[in-house]
Amino acid sequence: MSNFFNSESHELLALLLSSLRVSTPLIFAAMAGFFSERSGIVNIALEGKILIGSLTGVLAASYFHSPWMGLMGAAVVGLVIGAAYALMTIILKADHIVSGVALNLFAAGITPLACNYFYGASGSSASLASEDRFLSAPVYLALVIPFLIDFWSRFTPSGLWHRVAGEEPKALKGAGISVLKLQFTSLMISGALASMGGAVLSTFLSSSFSRNMSAGRGFIALAALILGRWKPLPTFFACLFFGLSEALQIRLQGLSFSDGSTLPVQWIFILPYAITLIVLAGFLGRSRAPKALGRIQSE
């Protein structure tokens, strides 16, 4: 313990690097949340999409012997899952929250089932060979993607339409742009990004798939999106902050004081959720959701 707090600068650097690593899947998932929620579709299904992506990532990476193929495979499956979510929320007009619950439950069931099918055990997959894993590439992607999305969202026509869809969908209709197509595409992109976040989790932060390995990251990503007020760059920084708290938690786990008692990491675990609750309650400045978020579009 004392060693850590009398830290030399490289200890701090190590902590920052590890928080950057663990925030990578969060950044992917939070950007997925951005695509979905700014277009007007509530997305509590990020968790399930991450889970499906993490299994797909391992499967594709080990099959093609390349982590990039793992990431691609997850993206493709993510597009399909995104389309399925769009089918429910947009075409069949099911409640967004209920659809999200269904997708999360589905993912929690299908991933161990598929894992059992491919690896003969439902608890975890075989480990990836080290050449089938990422060394650092996802970090660079995660550092670039939010800036690209921010630029797209602010300076391109389609980016503008995307934002308007979540605020004043009627205005889009007036301009002759199909809200339905726009939301459908947004959800497919969202599915791909969230699923890639899952692949990053299994092929970069870890070396195999294991049951429920998303462990609430989809909801932390949602929290980051709220803390970032539904804007790409603030959301990105919120992810880095939550990454830092996760890295701290990992680092402090198992460390004990001189009298042998351990530090309750639960309090650090609570941090992202508690902060989000405080922000949602408007105590740290209002975080306003897109106006038409969760609304079911009628023809």
Add this chain to the structure above:
Amino acid sequence: MNPTLKQILTSLASIALAYSLGMFFVLAAGESPLLVSKVLFRSAIASQYDLGMTFFYAIPFALAGFSVALAYRSGLFNIGAEGQLNMGALGCAMMGIFYPNLPAFVAPFAAIFAALLFGGLWGLIPAVLKTERGSHEVVTSIMLNFIAAALCSYFILYILKNPESQNPESKTLGSSYLFKSFEFFQGAPVGIFLFAIPVLSILIYFFFEKSILGFEMKSAGSSLEAAEAAGISARKIQWLSFALAGATAGLIGSVEILSNSGKFKMDFSPGYGFSGIAVCLLARGNPLLITISALFFAWLHKGAMDLDIETEKMTRDMTSILQALIIAVVASQQSVVNFVKMRRRKFNS
């Protein structure tokens, strides 16, 4: 047609559709849907013990379903039952561990009361945040689920810890607290709580249909503005329904501890809170039908447990898949019905 009957028929059709979709995954895995169906159907009732286990799962499923329904009645969505049931378990465990020598005629009541209180107060938080600060109850409830899990983990590991066990679990409660299981079920941990379910379902039914509060909840659920115009306090109704929802979910924690494990085990719930959403949706929030719906989901859940052993490729996770498919079908049903009607109209004209 009688609306309740119609409701039951559409629910049955939803089950059939969702089940067929589920069997698609069975086929994809190269298993026989016939065999899987046989296992699912039979292992829930193969013996008195199996039947007991089915009831054992039905109790929390029903309570979670009631919890979701109590909020749903006022137009609120309770996705926080998972956190509320953990807090209920915490209250129950604290009661039984801090006061282990309470006499047997008050002990279980005290523990149940603690569970109701903890669950109810935890359920109240999203309602208060909603009415006072305008925060959406779904997102706050999700965050509260994680906070509850961490709080409970802290209490289990640091305050209520069982020093003799390597597992993350609390000490055992005083023996005066614990319920006996019925001999009939040959060891399945099912006791007197089994009878609490139909009683509760009837009570909630009458509360919804015959009480003024139940009526106020219903009007707030269909239109908050209209209800407020009629002099119903939205705050009172939303606080009340979420507190009741939380208390009902909290009860799950005490059922688990008092009649099954005798201690608070971390992660004892396999997601009862979320299954409650499926249970409630399938029954359309009708408390009488929730009992049946819970029994149905418990049947599937127990049946799926045996898939691990009896089939090669299928696992118990089939239960989550079927729950998810049923939720999806029921939630999208209105548009399917509208679509069919539209086609029929076109066809007729």
